[in-house]
Amino acid sequence: MSKKILIVESPTKAKAIASYVGKDYKVLSSSGHIRDLSTKGEGGFGLDIKNRFHPTYVVIPSKQKIVNKLIEETKGKEVILASDPDREGEAIAWHLADVLNLDINEKNRVTFTEITKNAVLKELDNLKSIDMMLVDSQxxxxxxxxxxxxxxxxxxxxxxxxxxxxxxxxxxxxxxxxxxxxxxxFVPEEYYEIKLTADLFTANYKQTKKSLITKEEANTIKKEISFPLKVTDINSKVRTSQSKLAYTTSTLLQDANNYLGFNSANTMRIAQKLFEGIEIKGQIIGLITYPRPDSNRLEPSFINQTKKYIEKNYGKNYVGVYRHKDSQSTQGAHEAIRPTDINRRPEDVERFLKPTEFRLYKLIYNTTLESLMAPAQIDVKTITITSNNHDFILEGKKTIFPGYQIVGSADKNVEIPELKIDDLIHKGIIILEQKFTQPKTRYNxxxxxxxxxxxxxxxxxxxxxxxxxxxxxxxxxxxxxxxxxxxxxxxxxxxxxxxxxxxxxxxxxxxxxxxxxxxxxxxxxxxxxxxxxxxxxxxxxxxxxxxMPKAEPKYIGENCPKCNKPLVLKRSQYGEFIGCSGFPDCKFTRYIEKPNTKSFKNYRKKG
Structure with a gap:
């Protein structure tokens, strides 16, 4: 018989952790929140406004069977609450403690930021009390x-x-x-770009003022330029390119959207699956750490492990310096989103993952690895070509040390001809390109x-x-x-x-x-x-x-078949539909598109 009950949020996580902790524990799942605010009282808030906003909680109807099972299974047992390490997780732990009559002052709380055997067993030796200040905030x-x-x-x-x-x-x-x-x-504004095109290159005109070049100015500049043009300056310098920092939730959502085309909901669903565990050769292993941090901090042990991996697989000169930068709003001590083991390469686990899981894991793995690698070094050569005080700039780039870019793809080299000071450009074309200013880009x-x-x-x-x-x-x-x-x-x-x-x-x-x-x-x-x-x-x-003015009804030009009042276009969270203008006396509705979740009849307001 199990001596201790360990309660986590998800069934998947429960299965993984059960395989780590042995027979001394029985691992159960709450399947997320078990209670929510009541919809009774003033405004349907579930809050006693006149009594310091005291909340009234009720068991979520769909969770009643789970709650009953948890109450039965925990009778007379030591209970450890292992919901997620965030505000919501802390609140879930408190609600469980309240329903199960546990002492909130006891050390019956544990948090797992990664679901691996070593991490879980280590944290079970470091129990703590529920953080009631975090619960209050939630x-x-x-x-x-x-x-x-x-x-x-x-x-x-x-x-x-x-x-x-x-x-x-x-x-x-x-x-x-x-x-x-x-x-x-936005009103577009015309402007011109000026280019010098010769046999082996195209150079861009160097503006001496901040404002845009008008058509009249562009024509004047073109007339003032005469061949041959002369090379008046050559400058070379090494530019360093730093890698991105390890992922926070925000930066992961951004990159998954930009590079993988994943929307935020899909990214978080996949990341949660990678966190809770994937079955690999008969063992459930969490591949990434907790996916909702706002910090890009990394643990020293992981940093050391990764630097050794980089030195072994790429060379000592590829090992970089650990960097992190937390914003003013950063809360908690969570690590960045990273692989739980840098030796678990994407290609090694690809056959155990769905394609979307593999792509997201590879993105997280590569970004984390790159964050601890040396910067790339790029030789940038700038050549200035001049005529009558008008300069054109020709820029070439060549990677001299790929650094972190060896993991993904390095910047493309830009080849330019070998020119020397005082070389003359005898032939070419001055091109005036008409452009228009563009409005800001819509948000994705x-x-x-x-x-x-x-x-x-x-x-x-x-x-x-x-x-x-x-x-x-x-x-x-x-x-x-x-x-x-x-x-x-x-x-x-x-x-x-x-x-x-x-x-x-x-x-x-x-x-x-x-x-x-x-x-x-x-x-x-x-x-x-x-x-x-x-x-x-x-x-x-x-x-x-x-x-506040009431919106005008959107009549569709038909009458209700039940009461003969005009039909109007309406919308619920499940999509647009046609309804009777006589509502609530007449409840006739007609769908014009398939609802994206449950039927409209099951719609209810949510807080």
């Missing part, structure tokens, strides 16, 4: 998201403007809409996440969900993998901006994230944050309910 975050999400969504629904809004997603939508307005308002998932991170909006655990929400509610479409706001999305963003501009903006959201981090650090008390936020927020909500 509770306040959940309360804020519930209050803001429910209230703003209710306003939008009552005004027939949109289905949902949220603390982070609505700010992300505003970024997309504001950029789209900037793009629409990678650039939007990068912008959100730079503004301090959201956290590693929220990026993927935010990207999904922007698409699922019909507020944006993807064109060539870039976000284009729909008319509904623009209407929602503008309406929120008109009535909640003190709330739905980057400064407020970033400041709120920092305050939530301060709660986790014990610097401020969670209740005080909710107390200062709620009263002015309710004033904004009441003002919007009284004064």
């Amino acid at each position: 509770e306040v975050r959940r309360a804020l998201d519930r209050i803001i999400g429910f209230r703003l969504s209710n306003v939008l629904q009552r005004k027939k403007i949109g289905q949902a809004a949220g603390r982070v997603q609505s700010v992300a939508l505003k970024l997309i809409v504001d950029l789209e307005k900037e793009i629409k308002a 998932e990678a650039s939007l996440i990068k912008e959100m991170e730079s503004l301090g909006i959201g956290r590693p655990s929220t990026y993927a969900n935010t990207m999904s929400a922007l698409k699922n509610y019909g507020y944006t479409n993807l064109e060539k993998r870039r976000f284009v706001p729909t008319n509904d999305g623009i209407l929602v963003s503008d309406s929120l901006d008109n009535f909640f501009n003190t709330l739905i903006n980057t400064d407020f959201t970033s400041r709120m994230e920092k305050q939530l981090d301060e709660i986790a650090d014990g610097k401020i008390e969670g209740y005080s944050l909710l107390e200062s936020f709620y009263p002015p927020f309710e004033k904004l909500v009441n003002n919007a309910l009284d004064n």
Whole structure:
């Protein structure tokens, strides 16, 4: 009979860890969160507003059988809680402790940042208590998201403007809409680039002023240039190219989107699978570390292992210097996303992985390996060719030491002819190329996440969900993998901006994230944050309910077959549909596209 019960979040992780810990443990899974805020009480928040926002939690209906099993299995046993090492994981541990009547002051908490036998057994010797400050931070975050999400969504629904809004997603939508307005308002400006084309090369004109060259200026310059042109300067210097740092969640999502074409949800799903474990030769092994860090720090033991690997496989001169850079918003002591063993090369495990898993693992493996390798050294030769004080620049590049680029692909060499000072260029053509300034590029998932991170909006655990929400509610479409706001999305963003501009903006959201981090650090008390936020927020909500214009119905030119009232185009989170304008008296609906999840009848508001 098992002496100890170890509870993890996922069944896959449970299976892997069970194979490591032996008969002294029985490993069970909670399958994520087991409880959530009730939808009863004022606003359906599940919070007692008048009693310090005291939360009321209920078991998630789909988790009742799991909870019953956990209660039965843990009776009279020592229980160790091993949910993920983040705010949500700490909250899951606390909810489990509460339901199972465990002492939160006891050392019954363990966290695994990698799922390998050595790492798991090591951490089981270092039990700790539940971090209640981290739990408090998660509770306040959940309360804020519930209050803001429910209230703003209710306003939008009552005004027939949109289905949902949220603390982070609505700010992300505003970024997309504001950029789209900037793009629409952009007026292209004509300018000219000047090139010198000779037999063996093409050189670019060196501008002496910051402003763009007009057509008139370009023609004047062309007239002033005469052959032969003379080589007036040759400069050579060695440029170093540093590798990227090891991955944070944000940078992994960006590169997976840019290089692999993976959206954020798919990247996180695959990364979670690689973290929880892949069966390799009969043993389940976690291939990467915890996939939701905001730090690119690496453990000294891994650094040493990797440097030895580099020296053995590439040579001592390829060993680089460890570098890391954490942002001001970095929280916790998590490592970067890295392979659990640098000796487990992508090609060695490819046959055990699905193609998408292999591609993501290879990206993580190569980036981590490169981050600890020496920089590339590139010889850059710049030749200046002159006529009547007008200079053209010819640049060549040659890699003299590939460094980290030996792992992936090195910069391409750019060959240029061998020229000497005072050499003359007797023949050539001066080409004037008409150009037009371009508007900013729309966000794709990678650039939007990068912008959100730079503004301090959201956290590693929220990026993927935010990207999904922007698409699922019909507020944006993807064109060539870039976000284009729909008319509904623009209407929602503008309406929120008109009535909640003190709330739905980057400064407020970033400041709120920092305050939530301060709660986790014990610097401020969670209740005080909710107390200062709620009263002015309710004033904004009441003002919007009284004064926000209701959107005009989108009539489709047909009458309802049941009550003969006009039919209108509506939208739920499951897609567009046709409904009766007489709702709620008449509940006739007709679908115009297949819902992307459950049927519309099963739709319910979520906080």
